[in-house]
Amino acid sequence: MTGALDGLRVIELADEQAEWAGKLLADMGADVVKVELPEGARTRSFGPFVADQPGPERSLHFWHYNTSKRSVTLNLDSSEGRALFLQLTAAADVLIETTVPGALDRLGLGYKALATANPRLVVASVTPWGQDGPYSGWASGDIIQMAMGGIINSCGYDDHDRPPVRPGQNHAYHLASHHAVIALLTALHARARLGYGQHIDVATHDCVAVCTEFAATYWFYTETFVQRQTGRHATPRPTARTQHATADGRWINYSQTQNEVAWQRFLAWADGFGVGDLFRQFGDAQERLERASEVMECARAVMATLPAEEIWQAGQRLGMPWGAVRRPEDWLDDPHAEARGFFQAVEHEGLDQPLRYPGPPYAFTGHPGVIRRAPHLGEHNATVYGALGYSADEIAGLHGRGAI
Amino acid sequence: MTEAPLPLKGVRILDFTWAMAGPQATRLLADFGAEVLRIESRARPDLARTSFGPHPHGVDTFGLDSSGYFNHFNRNKKSINLNMRHPEAATVFEDLLRKADVVIENYSAGVLNGWGWPFERMKSIKPDIIYVSMAGPGHRGPYSSYRTFGPTVQALSGLTHLSGVPEDEPAGWGFSYMDHTGGYMAAIAVLMALYQREQSGCGEHVDLSQVEAAITLTGTALLDYQVNGRPSRRVGNRSPHPAAAPHGVYRCQDEDGRDRWLSIACYAEDQWRSLVTAMGDPAWATGEEFSTVQARQAHEDELDARIEAWTRPQMAHELMRSLQRAGVPAGVVQNHLDLTTRDEQVKHRGLFPPVRHPKLGEYLTDGLPMKLAATPGGVRVAAPLFGEHTREVLHEVLGYSEEKIDGLMASEALA
Numbered sequence: 001m002t003g004a005l006d007g008l009r010v011i012e013l014a015d016e017q018a019e020w021a022g023k024l025l026a027d028m029g030a031d032v033v034k035v036e037l038p039e040g041a042r043t044r045s046f047g048p049f050v051a052d053q054p055g056p057e058r059s060l061h062f063w064h065y066n067t068s069k070r071s072v073t074l075n076l077d078s079s080e081g082r083a084l085f086l087q088l089t090a091a092a093d094v095l096i097e098t099t100v101p102g103a104l105d106r107l108g109l110g111y112k113a114l115a116t117a118n119p120r121l122v123v124a125s126v127t128p129w130g131q132d133g134p135y136s137g138w139a140s141g142d143i144i145q146m147a148m149g150g151i152i153n154s155c156g157y158d159d160h161d162r163p164p165v166r167p168g169q170n171h172a173y174h175l176a177s178h179h180a181v182i183a184l185l186t187a188l189h190a191r192a193r194l195g196y197g198q199h200i201d202v203a204t205h206d207c208v209a210v211c212t213e214f215a216a217t218y219w220f221y222t223e224t225f226v227q228r229q230t231g232r233h234a235t236p237r238p239t240a241r242t243q244h245a246t247a248d249g250r251w252i253n254y255s256q257t258q259n260e261v262a263w264q265r266f267l268a269w270a271d272g273f274g275v276g277d278l279f280r281q282f283g284d285a286q287e288r289l290e291r292a293s294e295v296m297e298c299a300r301a302v303m304a305t306l307p308a309e310e311i312w313q314a315g316q317r318l319g320m321p322w323g324a325v326r327r328p329e330d331w332l333d334d335p336h337a338e339a340r341g342f343f344q345a346v347e348h349e350g351l352d353q354p355l356r357y358p359g360p361p362y363a364f365t366g367h368p369g370v371i372r373r374a375p376h377l378g379e380h381n382a383t384v385y386g387a388l389g390y391s392a393d394e395i396a397g398l399h400g401r402g403a404i
Numbered sequence: 405m406t407e408a409p410l411p412l413k414g415v416r417i418l419d420f421t422w423a424m425a426g427p428q429a430t431r432l433l434a435d436f437g438a439e440v441l442r443i444e445s446r447a448r449p450d451l452a453r454t455s456f457g458p459h460p461h462g463v464d465t466f467g468l469d470s471s472g473y474f475n476h477f478n479r480n481k482k483s484i485n486l487n488m489r490h491p492e493a494a495t496v497f498e499d500l501l502r503k504a505d506v507v508i509e510n511y512s513a514g515v516l517n518g519w520g521w522p523f524e525r526m527k528s529i530k531p532d533i534i535y536v537s538m539a540g541p542g543h544r545g546p547y548s549s550y551r552t553f554g555p556t557v558q559a560l561s562g563l564t565h566l567s568g569v570p571e572d573e574p575a576g577w578g579f580s581y582m583d584h585t586g587g588y589m590a591a592i593a594v595l596m597a598l599y600q601r602e603q604s605g606c607g608e609h610v611d612l613s614q615v616e617a618a619i620t621l622t623g624t625a626l627l628d629y630q631v632n633g634r635p636s637r638r639v640g641n642r643s644p645h646p647a648a649a650p651h652g653v654y655r656c657q658d659e660d661g662r663d664r665w666l667s668i669a670c671y672a673e674d675q676w677r678s679l680v681t682a683m684g685d686p687a688w689a690t691g692e693e694f695s696t697v698q699a700r701q702a703h704e705d706e707l708d709a710r711i712e713a714w715t716r717p718q719m720a721h722e723l724m725r726s727l728q729r730a731g732v733p734a735g736v737v738q739n740h741l742d743l744t745t746r747d748e749q750v751k752h753r754g755l756f757p758p759v760r761h762p763k764l765g766e767y768l769t770d771g772l773p774m775k776l777a778a779t780p781g782g783v784r785v786a787a788p789l790f791g792e793h794t795r796e797v798l799h800e801v802l803g804y805s806e807e808k809i810d811g812l813m814a815s816e817a818l819a
Contacts, residue, residue, distance in 0.1 A: 225740070
């Protein structure tokens with residue numbers, strides 16, 4: 001299936017900070033060549049693993065974040081390896097790289113050197129703190145970024161004696177990757193008009209620090225802090241709970257609505273459980289907002305009598321914006337995901353069943369792209385270096401001399 | 405000095421977005437120079453104008469121009485009034501479409517159809533139009549009539565389930581992360597579609613589902629479930645993968661003795677050894693149970709308690725600096741006072757520029773976290789007043805005469 005980025009040529013020299021960026025491009029049809037050290041990218045050592053047995057071809061983290069890419073090995077400590085890297089980027093539209101600031105310059109492969117060989121190249125450098133500045137040499141990690149950028153300050157439980165909590169998965173890296181992709185596609189758009197590429201400096205710290213919603217607006221406009229709350233927005237003053245336990249030991253998110261039609265339908269539904277009058281005492285939408293704690297107490301009592309899936313689906317059919325707290329895997333057998341063809345089956349050698357990967361985050365109706373399994377280490381050395389003009393013997397020689 | 409070119413100059417976007425997810429998408433595109441025309445009507449004003457806070461001078465002081473939240477997410481855009489339900493709106497919208505590259509909206513499915521504007525009709529007017537919709541469940545499928553806000557999307561997708569400590573209910577996200585991230589993904593979709601149009605000359609409908617967009621962020625958990633049969637789970641502040649220990653948020657204090665929190669993470673053995681040295685080589689840290697990352701993970705409750713006993717009396721920011729000097733990953737759980745006054749890196753990069761709003765006054769806002777060396781873009785002007793550019797756009801873009809505009813105004817099509 002053709003993808004929106006068919007024909008785009010990308011070189012990726014990236015670790016966990018920006019592999020997601022390369023994946024987003026590759027799944028939509030870009031030819032993303034992942035340049036790995038001869039011993040393999042670091043993320044091949046990240047769990048979980050197939051059957052919990054570590055190994056460079058067994059990392060599920062690597063599989064997810066490197067779909068649809070090609071892999072070559074390359075030793076940047078070798079002069080032949082560096083010459084190859086220059087050849088790769090000379091034939092590419094984009095380089096995504098996550099090396100520490102200055103490292104590529106020291107190898108003679110900094111932006112200026114690359115742009116001399118290929119002025120149309122767009123280079124997206126993703127680093128923890130940016131290319132320069134007082135923290136640019138600081139140590140980092142996803143949790144460090146989520147703390148420093150202000151996200152963790154908004155997340156956790158009502159009880160402030162307990163620590164704030166980093167939301168699950170590596171979202172600082174997701175955020176950096178999203179901004180890298182936006183930036184490089186923007187630079188490609190400009191290139192079509194201006195004729196030249198450019199260098200892009202993405203600081204993960206900044207990406208996290210502009211993803212805080214109310215924490216920013218309340219501070220900028222009123223110099224007030226938001227306070228973390230269980231399962232709902234952090235706000236300057238405590239608000240009513242919106243996450244309710246259900247009869248089957250799960251949870252549901254109850255958002256209020258100002259839609260009167262939906263509310264009337266909800267009251268009729270609640271009558272079926274003999275609790276409609278409990279909610280009628282609140283009058284109009286304004287009063288329901290003002291007496292949110294009481295509304296939520298009533299809701300809590302009702303939610304506790306029903307299973308989560310039943311409640312959220314029933315509520316949605318009434319027009320209420322409710323959602324069960326689902327597990328990601330609940331979607332694998334969901335009829336809506338099925339009808340949309342969201343998951344894509346991908347074959348892996350050695351596994352009985354194809355694995356279902358979540359499709360791209362945006363369903364292109366004309367150029368949807370297709371997801372392919374992550375590459376084996378160096379799987380595409382022959383084809384990629386062959387396309388640069390190296391014969392099989394020459395590639396064997398590069399291998400023998402430790403260049404690839 | 406000549407001004408740097410704007411990278412998306414010449415791209416015109418008809419923007420029906422409201423609340424936050426959609427405006428986050430078009431804010432990025434506008435920052436890079438796309439001409440974003442917000443199409444707004446008094447018949448259904450944006451919740452971000454009327455409801456989301458704060459309104460620094462009161463909710464109604466400046467009518468629909470009172471919201472700081474709206475200003476924050478809509479700078480660099482223009483606002484035109486057009487009531488799509490008015491019978492005379494269709495010809496105006498047709499004329500706008502002919503001059504547009506992109507139509508974007510984040511309503512529930514069916515709203516544009518209800519106005520008589522399904523994608524096929526837009527395409528019949530402007531064959532290469534790009535249409536990005538952002539409904540929570542998407543436009544196709546059995547849940548397509550369902551309605552979501554950011555917290556609903558986070559709950560349904562699994563992001564909420566994955567956030568918090570395993571022994572308690574989900575803590576979830578303390579803000580609409582998926583309004584930000586749904587917006588980033590919609591901006592990516594617009595740019596990818598523009599790239600494709602450049603190659604093939606074709607526009608298309610991109611049916612973005614914010615719930616699907618969120619599920620893509622949980623892929624490792626989805627694979628672990630399918631391959632190893634392991635249900636997805638919350639891990640608090642810990643990091644089973646990649647294996648790191650310590651990995652947590654530890655209690656410190658500030659100058660007034662209040663709790664402050666510091667994240668510390670050791671991904672590599674040299675970082676752990678540096679931390680032990682920084683702690684003064686305590687006897688407990690040299691024990692067998694803390695000798696490898698696997699051993700530390702197996703004794704993580706004790707490890708965390710030992711570390712917090714050490715961090716608790718210390719000043720969070722000072723401790724961060726001394727640990728960073730020693731090469732240990734450490735970062736304060738910063739609030740916005742920290743970000744705007746203590747964070748030297750934010751200051752160096754000028755992340756929060758001021759923007760002057762003609763009614764609200766001057767406030768800081770979130771700048772661009774990525775620096776494009778040749779075409780940086782940036783924050784240029786405040787969010788538009790409600791309908792501020794109606795006359796200007798209809799005259800300059802569509803070539804309407806003042807008399808024609810007056811007539812449309814009188815008929816309330818432009819309201």
